[in-house]
Each structure stands twice: as structure tokens, then as C-alpha cells.
Amino acid sequence: MFRRRKSFLALTGLVLSCFVMAACGSNAPAADKTAGQAGQQAGGAAVQEEFLIGVIPAQGSNQMKIGADKLAEVLGEKLGRKVRAEVYPDYNGVVEAMGAGKAHMAYLGPLTYVEAHERYGVKAVMTQLINGKPFYYSYLIAPADSPYQSFDDVVKQSDSIRFAFGDISSTSGSLIPGIALKKAGVFKTQQEHKFKSVTYTGDHTATALAIQNKQQDIGAIDSAIFNNLVKQGKVDGTKIKTVWQSEELFQYPWAVIKTVSDADVKKIQEAMLAIQDPDVLKAFGGASSFIEAKNEDYAAIRQAAIEDGRLKVKQ
Template sequence: MKKKTLYVLFLVITLVLSACGSNASDENKKDNEEPFTIGVIPVQTVGEMETAMDKLQSILTKELNREVSVEVYPDYNGVVEAMNYNKIDMAYFGPLTYVVAHDKSGAKAIITQLIDGEPFYHSYIITHKDSPLNSIEDLVANSKEFDFAFGDINSTSGSLIPSIELKDRGVFESEDEHQFKSVRFTGSHDATALAVQNQLVDAGAIDSAIYNQLVESKKIDGSLFKTIWESEKLFQYPWAVHKDTDDETIQKLKSAFLAIDDEEILAAFGASGFTEATDADYESIRQAAIKQGIINE
């Protein structure tokens, strides 16, 4: 009788443990079925990036062994807010939007892109070849005669860095307070380039890598432009994960990006490849954002 009781007890315990294990397994399976979501800022107009993002989505889905969803947002700030409210697991930020997201929600930079083998780019101020402007000094000295375009208001090279330069030279404070004939924000780098090419504005600020990519892809005619100002080196756009992302997922993401050689994906970002990045790489941008009162020290 005693042996029989022990046997029955053993069976009960085994069944209970199996049920617990099954529930845990089911729960883990459920978690893994939830898509890993990535938000991307619109470095070019959204339609131009769709095919490349579909390819990136497929690569990352295979590497993570989990469904990945990549979405290009209509504006820079939307990606910051999506990370802040836990709507996305990873984001492709501009350097400025990254330091804002890091400040707000603890986003962590893990990857950036290479341009001709280096993780740097510049902010340009460009103008039409027929423009009388040949330098930023010309632009500042005669600012009231010229229409100026920034990109997205949250762009590093399309807004933050050139606005600091123009502010230091005494001709710009804000969209409503400036010394130009007019100031506008186009929303993207390619829109700024086209506005200058079509002489809708006299000069505009743009990402150097995106400008070069637009010329190489013949989306704009490089022979119609002059570059009249170039910033110091800026560290390239980061891919950043949510603060709660586990180390295994981070390593898989790094491996996937470092292996990417698809020309269409790279071209969407004006890149020649990818390399690792850390939060410390964006300290100069953080200091610029503090100077402009965008984040607190």
C-alpha cells in the first residue's frame, strides 16, 4: 500500500511539473511570437526607402529567428516618442534624435553606418550653381535677400548643427526670428536638395552622405549645386535598442548589421557598411543639444 501511495504521489508531482513546464514553454513561445519592432527616421521620402526596409526586415527576421517589423516614420520626433512609450524595440535615429531618446528613455546606441569606411559625415549648406553665393560669409552678409531651407527640425545635419552656426553668426534664432528673406523646414534631406535644385530656395542645409547618395543615384543633378559651407565631422546616425533589450538579442543584431552588404539597403542610408557604436560617440551632439536647450545638462 505504501509503495502504491508513493507511486501515485510521484505521478501527481510529475504531472504538475510537466504542466508548469508546458505553461512556461507556451509563455516563452508567445513572447517570441511578438514582432521585434524597429522605427526608422525618414532620411529620404518614405516611398524611396520601402524596398530597402523590406529587405532589412527579412535579414533581421532570419537572424533573430523571430518576426521583425520595420516601419519608416513620417517625422523624426515620432520615432523618439515611439521609443519613449515602449512602442518599438529598436530605432534608426539621427544623432540629435538619439541623444534626445537616450535622455528620455535610456535608448542605447549599438550600431552605426560607415561612409567610405569611416563612421563620420558633415552638415553641408548647398546652393544652386547659378546663385551669387559662394561662401557662408556671402550668405550671412546678404541674408535678407535669400530664402533658406532646413530639413526636419529634429535633424542633426539638416537643422541642429547649421542652426548653431547661423545663430553664432547672428542671422538665425528660430523659424520666426531670423535675418533671412524666409526660412522653411522641408521635412527631409531629399526635399531640401530638390528645393535648391529647382531654385525654390536659395540655400539649404543637408546631410553630406545623403547629398552624395542623391547625386550618385541621379535623383538630383550634382552639376547644379555648390557647397558653400561644411561642418566639422559628425558621428554617423545610430541604430539604438530599447534599454531593456537583452544582451543575446543585441549581439544577434550587431552580427546581422555587420554582415549586411546588400547595395540597396546600404544606399538607402548613403552607407558603405556598418560598424559598432556606443553612447559615448555622441557626446559632441549631446553638448550641442544642451547648448540649444533641447535637453538638460
Template structure:
């Protein structure tokens, strides 16, 4: 009889301890085998970002107490679709691609990078130093002589903003309907910069932060290029999470990014640090996207 009572008591104690253990695990955070997936747009060519992304992956894995994977996607649209179809939990997007993802799937912007302490950048139009143009007005005196390039079609600074500017000036409507000698899409900002430097095109649109980053890293030569147009301020690229992400995870992510000081990670984004972001910061891009019919009113 006593033996049976001891067995029963042991079973009850085991159940209680097991329950306490489960609650303790929940309090500490998600289990280690729950992978948190992040997709990153190709701000530069894929190979240039891989090592920094490995370091970011390790840092986030430690801070979130779960396995984290960071993958650089080959194009902007791939990241948006991955977020929309629940393939990833978080994405590093351009402002335009974030607005598209927000409308399609409710993605939430939570963080962005700062450049020299400010969360803004510009769209530039650059040309080769030896070209006679000192301004966009100069270039557009003879657009029929100009081979022009945008970056990715879904890029904010590499496509959306310069497209609107060139439409206002009456020289561009689409890749098929324009006044230039030719128009192409290079797919990335560094590809545009190199195409201008190598005189494969006469002028191209590029992200200002990436342009300066490419100069500082020696990938392009400042002496061979010049900026002939600069847009108004644009709020920096957001990191956006899936709409169902819980507040605890969002807070951990924000705290982790705000504490990053690793130069290699920061340099991959041309950043001096990170700061919080929200949808309100991208209202002007949302209006531009509506204007172009990219998203619905």
C-alpha cells in the first residue's frame, strides 16, 4: 500500500515539475528548434553581403534564443513574395517593396538603419565625369543621345523616384516609351554604378548611401563619376516582420538591432547604426506608389 502511495506521489511530482519546466521555457523565449527566417534584398551583389549576413545570423540566433537564418535573395520581388506567402518571418526591403508587402500581407516595419546618424537617403542620377552635363537639365537637352539605366524595377531610389522625376520632365513613361537612346534595368545599385563608370551607359539612377559606400570601399572611383541630380529625403530601408509576429519577438529584434556595433554588419548596409521605424515613416513612398498604380488607392 505504502509503495503504491510513493509511486503515485512521484508521478504527481513529475507532472508538476514538467509543467513548471514548460512555463520556464516559455518565459525565456521560443524554443531553439523554431527557426526564424529572414530574407534580404540585394542592395549590393549577393557575394558582397554574405559574410556580414553570417555574423548577423549568429547574433540574432543568440539574442532570440532560436535558430535564425538570413538569406540574400536575387531580386526585390523574391523577398516580397517570400514574405507574402509566409516563406520568411522578416525581410530587409526597400521602401517601395515594403509598401507593396504591407498592402499585400500586412508586413510591419520595425527598424531601419541610420547613415551618419540620420535615417534618410536620396535617389541620385549619376554620370561619367567626362560627360558635358552638370545637371539633369543639361542631360535632358539631348535625351536621344543618352543611354540611361535604372536599377531593380522595384527599387525606390533606383527606379520609382527617378521614374516620377523623368515623367514630370516629359522624357520617360516606360522602357518602351521614352525619349532616350536606350533604357535598361541593371538589377542592382552597384551594377548601375559600374555600368556608368565603364561607359556602358551614359547615366543611371542609384541609392545615395550605396553610392557613397561603393566609393569608400574602392569598388568605384569617385574621380570618374559625378552626381547631376538628387531627390528629396527618403526614409531608409526598413526591416519588416510578418503581421503575426508577437510583440516580445519584435521588442527583442529592435533591442538587438539598436545595440549592433559590429563594423562589418553596419558596413554591409552603409549604416552608422539602427533606429526604430514604422509605416508612418513611409507615407510619401506609399503615395508615390499609388500615383504610379503600383498599389491600390
């Protein structure tokens, strides 16, 4: 009887030991698995997505790509992450990329900026100085030997003029001169106007070349980009004259989407304020340097866009 009781206790102890070992064994891998998952999560948090800079094709040349790529390198070092720049084929494409969260930062025209701000809440953080000033103008240009000397000539002789705008979303190449021509009663749309013809070239370089080569009679263009094209010898300034100049327009903004943190915005501003690389500066209108910008700087453009029916304000 004693021996059977002893055997029973021994068997019970063996079963309990196996149970404890099994429990410990099952818990150990679970702990390891949990630790592994935590490590993966920590590692995943350390890997940030690519930061994309979208650039409008204002000058339509490789120069913008070179400057944008160099800027991306500078910002990548400052932000501590991979930064890439992409020049988009049209202005609206950059706005839509920001709206979809694909482009985190963008170089925009003032009109495309106010549109992007209204639709997606992007905010201006930087702009550029041209000859020390944050302003530029819309020019109407003509071949140097053209009979047209003034805005009044353009209006009075509109039926003989082949008119060229830039991109339809351009501030200086479309919005501002378009408003002036509408007030003068010679233009409403590409289909409804009093000109011999109306064309949209797509960018300022194309407009300048079209006027130089006498393919168009009058062209609307960004003053800073035009002067920079002449300075670099890409167009012959002796073959082109200015027949009209708008009021001052605040320079093109660099804007970020809402998910870019204040800390990263500060790093971007610090990095751009320090840039002296001529390849970066000349790529953006022949800038002399960069300065900080804010949404309020574009209030006049916003109002012009509303009056022209370009911007639908949320109620």
C-alpha cells in the first residue's frame, strides 16, 4: 500500500513537472515573438517615407531639374531622410500631388498656391528674392521691331495679333494679363476673344522663344524668368521688347502639406536661408537668395483669383 502511494505521488510530480515545462516552453517563444514584434515596430518607425518635392515647369528646362535635385540633397541632409525632387509636366499636377499626399513640399506659382491652400490647406513657408526683392511682374512682350508699343496698341489692334499666354494656371502668364485684357473687353476665354488667335504655350521659356522667333505677336510672361533667360543667353534680349508691365506680384512660394511638422518646417527654412549654390538659385527665376513667406503674402492674388472666377471659396 505504501509503495503504491509512493508511486502515485511520483507520477503526479512527473506530470506536474511536464506541465510546468510545457507552460514555460510555450511562454518563452511567445515572449520572444512579442519582443520581435516590438523590435519590428521600433525599426519600422525609424524608417521614414521618402520626402517628395514637386516643382511646376515654370521655365521648361533641365535647369530647374538640376537646381531642384541639388535642393533635395541639401534638405535631405537637414531632415535626415531621403528627399527627392520631381518637375511635373504641368502646374495642376503638382497641386493634385499635394492633395493626394504624394508631394510633401512644392514650388508653386502664386495662383496655384492659393488654389492648393484653399483646397488642401497647404501653407507657404519660403519664397525667393530677385535682385534683393520678393516681387516680380507680368510682362507683355513683343518682337523688337513690332508695331505694338503699349497695352492700348494691343487692345486697339487685337484683331491682328496672335496672342500667347503661358500655362493656363500661371499667375503672370495667364491670370493677371487675362484680367487686364478682360477689363479692356478683348478677351474672355481661348474660344471667345477679339484676337487673331490665342495660344497657351505651357511655360515661360516657350513664350519667350515664340516671340523671339515671331511665331506669336504678343506674349504674357514672368518678368524675373524673362530677365533670367536673357541674362543666361537663352533668348536674345535685343530681339524682344516689353510693351506692358503689371503691378508688383509676390514671388513664387514654396509650400508644405499639413502633415509636415513644425520642426521639419523650421529645418527646411534654416536650410534654404543658408543656400548660396548658384545652380539652385538660378533655377528658380534667377534668385539672389531665399526668404521666409506666409499665406498672407498672397492675399492680393487670392482676391484676383476669386474675382476672375478661378477660385471657389469654401463657405
